Amino acid sequence: xxxxxxxxxxxxxxxxxxxxxxxxxxxxxxxxxxxxxxxxxxxxxxxxxxxxxxxxxxxxxxxxxxxxxxxxxxxxxxxxxxxxxxxxxxxxxxxxxxxxxxxxxxxxxxxxxxxxxxxxxxxxxxxxxxxxxxxxxxxxxxxxxxxxxxxxxxxxxxxxxxxxxxxxxxxxxxxxxxxxxxxxxxxxxxxxxxxxxxxxxxxxxxxxxxxxxxxxxxxxxxxxxxxxxxxxxxxxxxxxxxxxxxxxxxxxxxxxxxxx
Amino acid sequence: xxxxxxxxxxxxxxxxxxxxxxxxxxxxxxxxxxxxxxxxxxxxxxxxxxxxxxxxxxxxxxxxxxxxxxxxxxxxxxxxxxxxxxxxxxxxxxxxxxxxxxxxxxxxxxxxxxxxxxxxxxxxxxxxxxxxxxxxxxxxxxxxxxxxxxxxxxxxxxxxxxxxxxxxxxxxxxxxxxxxxxxx
Amino acid sequence: xxxxxxxxxxxxxxxxxxxxxxxxxxxxxxxxxxxxxxxxxxxxxxxxxxxxxxxxxxxxxxxxxxxxxxxxxxxxxxxxxxxxxxxxxxxxxxxxxxxxxxxxxxxxxxxxxxxxxxxxxxxxxxxxxxxxxxxxxxxxxxxxxxxxxxxxxxxxxxxxxxxxxxxxxxxxxxxxxxxxxxxxxxxxxxxxxxxxxxxxxxxxxxxxxxxxxxxxxxxxxxxxxxxxxxxxxxxxxxxxxxxxxxxxxxxxxxxxxxxxxxxxxxxxxxxxxxxxxxxxxxxxxxxxxxxxxxxxxxxxxxxxxxxxxxxxxxxxxxxxxxxxxxxxxxxxxxxxxxxxxxxxxxxxxxxxxxxxxxxxxxxxxxxxxxx
Numbered sequence: 001x002x003x004x005x006x007x008x009x010x011x012x013x014x015x016x017x018x019x020x021x022x023x024x025x026x027x028x029x030x031x032x033x034x035x036x037x038x039x040x041x042x043x044x045x046x047x048x049x050x051x052x053x054x055x056x057x058x059x060x061x062x063x064x065x066x067x068x069x070x071x072x073x074x075x076x077x078x079x080x081x082x083x084x085x086x087x088x089x090x091x092x093x094x095x096x097x098x099x100x101x102x103x104x105x106x107x108x109x110x111x112x113x114x115x116x117x118x119x120x121x122x123x124x125x126x127x128x129x130x131x132x133x134x135x136x137x138x139x140x141x142x143x144x145x146x147x148x149x150x151x152x153x154x155x156x157x158x159x160x161x162x163x164x165x166x167x168x169x170x171x172x173x174x175x176x177x178x179x180x181x182x183x184x185x186x187x188x189x190x191x192x193x194x195x196x197x198x199x200x201x202x203x204x205x206x207x208x209x210x211x212x213x214x215x216x217x218x219x220x221x222x223x224x225x226x227x228x229x230x231x232x233x234x235x236x237x238x239x240x241x242x243x244x245x246x247x248x249x250x251x252x253x254x255x256x257x258x259x260x
Numbered sequence: 261x262x263x264x265x266x267x268x269x270x271x272x273x274x275x276x277x278x279x280x281x282x283x284x285x286x287x288x289x290x291x292x293x294x295x296x297x298x299x300x301x302x303x304x305x306x307x308x309x310x311x312x313x314x315x316x317x318x319x320x321x322x323x324x325x326x327x328x329x330x331x332x333x334x335x336x337x338x339x340x341x342x343x344x345x346x347x348x349x350x351x352x353x354x355x356x357x358x359x360x361x362x363x364x365x366x367x368x369x370x371x372x373x374x375x376x377x378x379x380x381x382x383x384x385x386x387x388x389x390x391x392x393x394x395x396x397x398x399x400x401x402x403x404x405x406x407x408x409x410x411x412x413x414x415x416x417x418x419x420x421x422x423x424x425x426x427x428x429x430x431x432x433x434x435x436x437x438x439x440x441x442x443x444x
Numbered sequence: 445x446x447x448x449x450x451x452x453x454x455x456x457x458x459x460x461x462x463x464x465x466x467x468x469x470x471x472x473x474x475x476x477x478x479x480x481x482x483x484x485x486x487x488x489x490x491x492x493x494x495x496x497x498x499x500x501x502x503x504x505x506x507x508x509x510x511x512x513x514x515x516x517x518x519x520x521x522x523x524x525x526x527x528x529x530x531x532x533x534x535x536x537x538x539x540x541x542x543x544x545x546x547x548x549x550x551x552x553x554x555x556x557x558x559x560x561x562x563x564x565x566x567x568x569x570x571x572x573x574x575x576x577x578x579x580x581x582x583x584x585x586x587x588x589x590x591x592x593x594x595x596x597x598x599x600x601x602x603x604x605x606x607x608x609x610x611x612x613x614x615x616x617x618x619x620x621x622x623x624x625x626x627x628x629x630x631x632x633x634x635x636x637x638x639x640x641x642x643x644x645x646x647x648x649x650x651x652x653x654x655x656x657x658x659x660x661x662x663x664x665x666x667x668x669x670x671x672x673x674x675x676x677x678x679x680x681x682x683x684x685x686x687x688x689x690x691x692x693x694x695x696x697x698x699x700x701x702x703x704x705x706x707x708x709x710x711x712x713x714x715x716x717x718x719x720x721x722x723x724x725x726x727x728x729x730x731x732x733x734x735x736x737x738x739x740x741x742x743x744x745x746x747x748x749x750x751x752x753x754x755x756x757x758x759x760x761x762x763x764x765x766x767x768x769x770x771x772x773x774x775x776x777x778x779x780x781x782x783x784x785x786x787x788x789x790x791x792x793x794x795x796x797x798x799x800x801x802x803x804x805x806x807x808x809x810x811x812x813x814x815x
Contacts, residue, residue, distance in 0.1 A: 091512025
């Protein structure tokens, strides 16, 4: 009769199939269970670790759910005012052209209050990387309408559904900035299935690599769920995302090097 | 010695640059100087004026409403600044385009036909240097060698070839200045 | 040989920051201070000292670029005029909350709104009392000459890094646009990245294995901790109030009446003092150079000596409140101001002082406007 293995007996190197990157701190993630932010954090930090960039990285956290991103990322970080992360990153990168500088922003931050900063940082071709997590809603403030909210979608401030007649249309800012000569690599990914996670990781690697080569602004949108804001279970929200978000925000590369 | 001067006319007459050359030359002669312009959209086509102070002492206010000398180059400026000359002070003006001549009797008034002379010479650009010559004849505050240095300092290098003609214009302005009303 | 030049105030501070080892300027054009950005853009700073100059898309972007650079330990600055400074208040408040050093220049024009482009001093409250949200102060330097516009570039950066605070040079259109003689210093070399790491261990320069990560944030959701942060900020402001007051006394020793004025108003009053003395009036001028910290103790001392104080400002009466607080009723304090971009004349302000304090009520020809 075999005895049950103890924890110490299980946790030995030969049994290890996965370990958390050392660039994520021990702090428990404050994101809602089922949310994509945690995976997105993990992918970025893993890549920075693999590329050995910790000492050269300065990250910029936004206002929104990821306002406390610096609690989880073991790198030097600055917390920016709402929407201003691309301007903050511009200031850093212009003065430290050899550092790796990135922003991590949500859709309200990047595509509403920070539209000007986003467009102009892209247009100047700043050598920074923008990670844009789009879940079509203001998560942190309690589920209000975002610039990316879908037509008809119910939120706290569009309780009868987003009426495009009076509330405008979803802003496809990623397509918009892809038109600008200053952007070098623009892609849209998701992290809701293992296959998508792997694709997203590759996109993140490229976006960081290109910055090292001073190619211009790289922009990685991650379409994500907000199960709390959407008032769904995590599984329902992932399904809803596939059925509703992806038709509006189709996944894949939008601008790849040497295009346009 | 402190000389407080207002130079006023149309934008484009070289009012501000005349003041700048005067201030630079004063500085080269180790004087304290200040140059305070009217600024803003009014400078384009409208009136422009500049207050220049040249002094042996630290300058208190660069902004004034009473002047030792007023150099006036259009009618609007005449209307605005005739009354600002201190009693016993000097008013120099170019009668060209002036319909209401100065009426004060408590100041010294001179004319300089600078616009006519500049047109006669075919050198519109030296208009302001003719006027400056008139001023320097009446108030020889700056020696010629420092005027030369002031021109060198205030004109961009590519215009340094015009320094001789500017100096000639200053000399000509000294000849052209005419008394109109003098105190006894 | 001394390097002496005739410069506009705006040009002088631009040259001043280059020579003070400034690493980066981020700004947006606005009258009457566009010469700062123009001068820096023409000065080939990249080749000369390695300084970065960038025209941003807005004043909001400018101040947040400054935030990014300052948080990484660099000597950075922006400049603007009143409406632009209003837009920057968000970023300034964030820099106050994160204790980031920077140099800010406000070449004040008349407001409110678009107002005028002519000189004014109506942004005193915004600069001194904290224009953005939250309990904070900046060090505010008020230049009264082109030489001081130049000098306050280096002084401003030095104070900013000494106290990890924002330093605002509160100038106005008159000082910015006028030309005076300026004596220039030797260039101070910019700090290298390695020197920044050593000198400013708080800066986000990239986490190395020998230290914990650096985080620049003004957020703490725990009110107990947030209160401690705020108390520490207040301690810093108190220390600055005690140690960094600067002012100039002009003919104060035997003065019976006192002008109190800063910036270009102080220059006007300086002339008024000369005019007054020529008439036999024992009048002096106290010129605050730092508006925060305000020379309150000096004014309280002078209140025991003079019969009255006449504040002169190109505003409806802002600094005068600090004069009255300092004097605390010991002597009468009157205000006289011109608004909307008009600069008072020396004889005008002397007349006001005479009307308010010297001519007896019966003989008074008119009540000077006090706004």
